[in-house]
Amino acid sequence: MTDEQSGWGKLLEGTLDIVTKYKLLDKLVERFFSEKAVVLLCGTSGVGKSQFIASLQDGVATPIPTTNRTRGWRKVKVTKEGRKLELLDTPGQVGEGALRRKAHLEALKAKRFGIINVVANGYHEGTASETSAIWLGEDGYDVRQEFLAINRQLEIENLAEWSVELLDAKWLVTLVNKADLWWKPHTYENVLRHYSNEGAYGEALNPWQGKHVVLPYASTSKPFYDRVPMSGFFGDAQRLACQVGALESLNELIDRGAAK
Numbered sequence: 589m590t591d592e593q594s595g596w597g598k599l600l601e602g603t604l605d606i607v608t609k610y611k612l613l614d615k616l617v618e619r620f621f622s623e624k625a626v627v628l629l630c631g632t633s634g635v636g637k638s639q640f641i642a643s644l645q646d647g648v649a650t651p652i653p654t655t656n657r658t659r660g661w662r663k664v665k666v667t668k669e670g671r672k673l674e675l676l677d678t679p680g681q682v683g684e685g686a687l688r689r690k691a692h693l694e695a696l697k698a699k700r701f702g703i704i705n706v707v708a709n710g711y712h713e714g715t716a717s718e719t720s721a722i723w724l725g726e727d728g729y730d731v732r733q734e735f736l737a738i739n740r741q742l743e744i745e746n747l748a749e750w751s752v753e754l755l756d757a758k759w760l761v762t763l764v765n766k767a768d769l770w771w772k773p774h775t776y777e778n779v780l781r782h783y784s785n786e787g788a789y790g791e792a793l794n795p796w797q798g799k800h801v802v803l804p805y806a807s808t809s810k811p812f813y814d815r816v817p818m819s820g821f822f823g824d825a826q827r828l829a830c831q832v833g834a835l836e837s838l839n840e841l842i843d844r845g846a847a848k
Contacts, residue, residue: 625701625702626674626676626695626700626701627673627674627675627676627701628678628692628695628701628704628757629641629676629677629678629706630678630688630703630704630706630746631706631707631743631746632739632742632746633679633682633712633715634712634713634714634715634739635680635707635708635765636708636765636766636807637678637706640704640706640763640805640807641664641675641677643808643831661676661678661679661687661688661691661694662676663675663677664676676694677691678692685749688749689749692753695754695757696754700758701757701758702757702758702759702761702841703754703757703759703760703761704760704761704763705760705761705762705763706765707743707762707763707783707789708739708743708764708765709736709740709764709766709769709779709782710736710737710738710739710740711731711736711770711812712739712742713812713813716735718813718815720732720735721735721812722735722812722813722816728817729813729815729816731812740782740788740789743789744788747792755796755797755798757798758798758799758841758844759799759800759801759841759844760793760798760799760800760801761801761802761803761837762789762801763803763834764779764803764805765805765807767804767822767826767827767830768806768808768809768810768818768827769816769818769819770819771804771822771826772819773821779804780802780804783802784802785800799841799844801837801841803830803833804830804834805830805831806827806830806831809822809823809824
C-alpha cells in the first residue's frame with residue numbers, strides 16, 4: 589500500500605464543505621479537458637466506463653440501464669474553449685477483443701497517451717441476470733460473493749489482452765469505480781491493495797514498468813441492481829472527494845507525460 593493509497597481515508601474524512609468541493613471539481617475538469625491528451629479507456633462490461641465519462645462532463649452521472657451496453661469502440665472528444673481531450677472508449681463484452689484491439693491501435697497513433705482501466709471490485713452491473721448477481725436473505729438483498737469473485741478474476745484476465753505496444757503508454761490509472769457500494773472503513777484498504785502492485789491484479793500487470801496509480805471513484809450513487817443497498821459510508825461528500833482527488837492525479841499524470 590503506497591502513501592498515496594493510504595491517504596484516501598483521511599481525504600474522505602476531510603472537512604472541506606460540498607460547495608467548495610464542487611468549485612474545485614469544476615476547475616479541475618476545466619484543466620483536464622484543456623490538455624491535448626489521448627486516453628485509452630479500458631475495462632470489462634458493467635464496470636461503469638460510460639458513466640465515468642458522463643461524470644467528467646456533468647459531475648454526477650445518470651445511472652445507465654443494465655441493458656444499455658457500449659457496442660464497438662468510440663472516440664469521445666470533449667471540447668472546451670477550442671481545446672479538446674480525446675477518450676478512446678472500448679467495449680467490455682467478452683468476445684469483442686478484435687474491436688478493443690482497434691482502439692488500442694488508434695491510441696498508438698498518438699505520440700503520448702495514457703490508460704485508464706476501470707474496475708469495480710466485482711460489482712459489474714451488466715447483462716448478467718439479477719438472480720446470478722444478488723439474493724434475498726432474511727435481512728434483505730445482498731450480492732453473491734461468488735459473483736464478485738468471478739468478476740474480479742475477469743478483470744485480471746482482461747489484462748492479458750493488452751498488447752506489448754501498450755507498454756509505451758506514459759501512465760496507467762486503475763480507477764476502482766462504484767466505491768459507493770464497496771467502500772467500508774475496515775475494508776477499503778484491502779480493496780485498494782488488491783489493485784496495487786502488491787495484489788493479485790498488480791501481479792498480472794507485471795510487464796508494466798511505468799507509473800501506475802490506483803484511485804477510488806464513484807460516478808454516481810446507486811443500489812446494486814437497484815436492490816442491494818450502498819455501503820452506508822459513502823455519500824455525496826465522499827463521492828466529490830474521490831472525483832477531486834482522481835482529477836488532481838490525472839492532471840498531474842498528463843502534465844508529466846507531456847513533459848517526457
